[in-house]
Amino acid sequence: MAEKITKREIDYSKWYLDIIKVADLAEHSDVKGCMVIKPYGFAIWEKIKDQLDKMFKETGHQNAYFPIFVPKSLFEAEEKNAEGFAKECAVVTHHRLMNDPENPGKLKVDPAAKLTEELVVRPTSEAIIWSTYKKWIQSYRDLPILINQWANVVRWEMRTRLFLRTAEFLWQEGHTAHATKAEAIEETEKMNNVYATFTQDFMAMPVIQGLKTESERFAGADETYCIEAMMQDGKALQAGTSHFLGQNFAKAFDVKFANKEGQQDYVWATSWGVSTRLMGALIMTHSDDLGLVLPPKLAPIHVAIVPIYREDSQLEEIQEKLKSTIDELRAKGITVKFDDDNNRKPGWKFAEYEAKGVPVRLAIGPRDLEAGNIEVARRDTQEKQTISIESCADHVVALLDEIQDNLHKRALDFREKNIQKIDSYEDFKSKIDGGGFFLAHWDGTAETEEKVKQETKATIRCLPLDGEKEEGKCMVTGAPSKQRVIFAKAY
RNA sequence: CGGGGUGUAGCGUAGCCCGGUUAUCGCGCGUCGUUUGGGACGACGAGGUCGCAGGUUCGAAUCCUGCCACCCCGACCA
The missing domain is CATH 3.30.930.10 (Bira Bifunctional Protein; Domain 2)
Incomplete structure (x- = not known):
């Protein structure tokens, strides 16, 4: 299943x-x-x-x-940089393995092959x-x-x-x-x-x-x-x-x-x-609970076509009927996958392309064929509609642009809904666990930043470049501040 | 690296507490047939170092010890 x-x-x-x-x-x-x-x-x-x-x-x-x-001596030359990374460096110390005489068939590091200077990966x-x-x-x-x-x-x-x-x-x-x-x-x-x-x-x-x-x-x-x-x-x-x-x-x-x-x-x-x-x-x-959702500009497959048929002759008919549409789409730089795999049923394919985030899915069966139609489904909204095969290529081209725009708009709306100005540290502490970005005044000291981090797990993500230069008081210490910064929990 | 959890076929699992024949079931996989509009069905079949290594035992998936990996929470991280 x-x-x-x-x-x-x-x-x-x-x-x-x-x-x-x-x-x-x-x-x-x-x-x-x-x-x-x-x-x-x-x-x-x-x-x-x-x-x-x-x-x-x-x-x-x-x-x-x-x-x-990177030879260790070079790596440590810029001290702050070296210190910052020191704790997470893999280091090459030897350049050769040898047969382990005590464990036949196994290898061990050859102690004679120690590097004179370690190499930092x-x-x-x-x-x-x-x-x-x-x-x-x-x-x-x-x-x-x-x-x-x-x-x-x-x-x-x-x-x-x-x-x-x-x-x-x-x-x-x-x-x-x-x-x-x-x-x-x-x-x-x-x-x-x-x-x-x-x-x-x-x-x-x-x-x-x-x-x-x-x-x-x-x-x-x-x-x-x-x-x-x-x-x-x-x-x-x-x-x-x-x-x-x-x-x-x-x-x-x-x-x-x-x-x-x-x-x-x-x-x-x-x-x-x-x-x-x-x-x-x-x-x-x-992405959503059904699987990956990809913006068209980064999707390896833009359009997946699922033919629905019983006889091989029907498959051929579908292919014939869609040939010019597929050619037209490909000529416009759109990646089309015509899925004629006979080992998978249409329903399986629908779910598969959904999971993989393919932006547009086309389905066409005998009923559509007779009416000259094709079903178009968009991944971002799950909407399906039936259109004529003739208008399909143009429709899909426009739809891909629309999906790209819609995804950005949706993400932007989400962000705007979850970003808020905040002036009270108590208020902040009660809301931070719910997620989101908080625009707050900060006194500019590392001490305050650290205190917030210790008490709430949230950090200052950045001082926004386009932030209005609004005077205010630090939400923690009350000291003067020239602009709001973004606090949030981070990955 | 600390605390907790998990590890049985490709995936998900039963069995473990209370040791005892050929280790359960589903999905997936192979062959054949029927199928095909939202993850098809039947028949037959293949597939297992029970995470790894030790130990206890007549006998270990099951008990003990160590280790490894992953997940969650911390610590850490530009």
């Missing part, structure tokens, strides 16, 4: 895992905390990747690749990249350097969840070098904007752009910009970050350049990244 999905209201966390299972996106691997991304899940990631890659190229970046291993690549940039940069004429890499990184997390936090994950990391502070800040903001545009226009996921507080900032950054999204349980998910690194890495790796006046100066840096965590964000933004 049907694979069951735990309802969101019963157990949101279980629902999330069920969606990944029924939609066949990923599964746990034999390595603790690591996942296998399955073909359908990877197809979605590839769509994300292809679009972002295009946007990076359009903003002047080039791809390159740096090694997965990158949790991020600033160190190896800045040690390389040092060799590339002599003059302002060598700047800016605008590079991105698609890579895997490893962070030895204590507690993992598929896509949201895994020990190894896929991401892109942009690393840029600039001659001036202003230019680096501009780059940092530009890429955060690229992320916001991408998540909103392609993932149909509204985000709030903001700045991280010092305690939430990337280790080694002077400023961290972020995009924060609200999941359906009201919790916040950091979907992307863009860091202004100041001259921290330039100083740590001694990367100087000669400016136009011939003086030596340290290079200004940025780094920015999004990861397979976006897959988790995508799932938790749109």
Whole structure:
């Protein structure tokens, strides 16, 4: 029978895992905390990747690749960054295995193959990249350097969840070098904007752009910009970050350049990244109790066609009748799957495409054929309607756009309903467990931030960039505040 | 890493407390036939290191110890 999905209201966390299972996106691997991304899940990631890659190229970046291993001495050069990541680093200490004389057929680490210097498996690549940039940069004429890499990184997390936090994950990391502070800040903001545009226009996921507080900032950054999204349980998910690194890495790796006046100066840096965590964000933004819901722009299959027939001749007739419609759709760049698998009944296929979030399903059987009609079902609202085969292609093209817009609107409405201004800490404490974003005044101190975190588990997600500059008093201490910040529980 | 829970065929499970033949059932899988408008039905069939490793016992899925994995809650995490 049907694979069951735990309802969101019963157990949101279980629902999330069920969606990944029924939609066949990923599964746990034999390595603790690591996942296998399955073909359908990877197809979605590839769509994300292809679009972002295009946007990076359009903003002047080039791809390159740096090694997965970072010599420990390089890794520790930028102290804050190294400290920040030290607790979650995998370290390579040996380079060879040998037969274990005490356990025939088994292998053991060859003690004679100990590395003279340990290699850190990158949790991020600033160190190896800045040690390389040092060799590339002599003059302002060598700047800016605008590079991105698609890579895997490893962070030895204590507690993992598929896509949201895994020990190894896929991401892109942009690393840029600039001659001036202003230019680096501009780059940092530009890429955060690229992320916001991408998540909103392609993932149909509204985000709030903001700045991280010092305690939430990337280790080694002077400023961290972020995009924060609200999941359906009201919790916040950091979907992307863009860091202004100041001259921290330039100083740590001694990367100087000669400016136009011939003086030596340290290079200004940025780094920015999004990861397979976006897959988790995508799932938790749109999906429902029936399965995954995908925005058309990221759906590996846009339209699934389910023919209903008894005889092979009827199947052929259906194929013949739909040929021009399918050709027309494909010519418009729409991915169509005509499912003529005779081992599955239509009902099974309906449920399957629903679980996988295919935006539009077409069904056509003898009755439709006779009337020249076809049934169109949209995944986002579950609505079905019957239209003429002739109008089908145009209808579907328009419908896909409508679904894309509707998903974004629905997510935005949800967020607006669950975001509120709040001025009383008592009020805040009584409401925070219900989820949602809270716009509150904050006195700007790490102490207050920590107190709220200890007492409520909520953190400051960001200082919204477009927040009105409203004077007020900190909801906790009553000290003066220049703008409201977003408090929420986060993933 | 601390507390709790779970682990029996690809998936979900019964059996475990109270040890005793060939380990239960459903889904899925294979063959054949009938079917096909919301996860079809019948017949036959295949599929198991009972998470792993020790121990107790004449005998262990069942009792004991250790370990591993996953889930939940903490801690931790840009």
